[in-house]
């Protein structure tokens with residue numbers, strides 16, 4: 001299992017307010033890493049930094065040992081990203097949009113047509129492929145985002161909130177797809193609030209609180225070290241304020 005992306009001592013602030021503090025993570029081939037943390041913990045900022053979208057950062061991001069600034073275009077061509085939104089070109093059909101992506105990414109036509117058809121079928125979109133994207137539901141649009149993120153067979157795949165907007169059938173299908181990509185060698189980073197999904201799919205876990213890593217490591221080691229049975233218990237132990245939990249339990253207890 002080789003290290004493909006190393007994020008070293010990353011610091012990022014907005015208007016002088018520290019958002020990410022001394023954040024380090026390593027992504028490995030054939031490995032699923034997951035970021036967990038509260039709303040506003042800094043997960044999206046960390047991801048945006050790894051995508052090379054943030055300016056004025058301190059720290060280094062090394063792709064196969066070289067700073068991503070060295071050849072950002074090459075790095076970007078090896079990177080896939082599935083965002084937590086469904087922004088698409090509304091006036092194109094799914095097929096037109098995916099063909100457009102295949103062409104702009106300079107993928108051989110035979111390859112992107114095969115991948116697109118296969119994924120449209122697996123994700124139950126094939127019969128809608130010639131409909132305009134503006135007629136798609138939120139979940140259908142998320143599925144098009146999924147195909148867009150992997151159409152070029154990236155070496156690193158970053159997924160923000162993989163389960164958002166997907167029905168249970170699709171969550172199970174997407175989980176299998178992510179595991180298949182991992183088994184084929186892709187280095188995968190997820191950011192999710194879904195602890196059950198994270199527990200089921202992750203090889204390693206990083207928990208962030210207020211921009212700082214609280215704990216990071218292989219899932220099984222982490223559970224053992226924290227002496228807990230599952231990820232929810234681990235998360236409670238590492239990240240939750242036990243007094244707050246107690247006050248929730250007292251919600252009707254005013255007597």
Ligand SMILES: Nc1ncnc2c1ncn2[C@@H]1O[C@H](COP(=O)(O)OP(=O)(O)OP(=O)(O)O)[C@@H](O)[C@H]1O
Nearest residue numbers: 014015019037038039040041042043044045046193
């Ligand atoms: N462009 C920006 N300008 C100023 N502050 C920002 C900006 N983007 C994010 N922040 C702040 O950075 C912090 C981290 O935000 P971020 O979106 O990275 O959190 P997150 O962990 O992804 O949260 P969530 O789980 O709610 O999506 C928050 O306090 C947010 O208000």
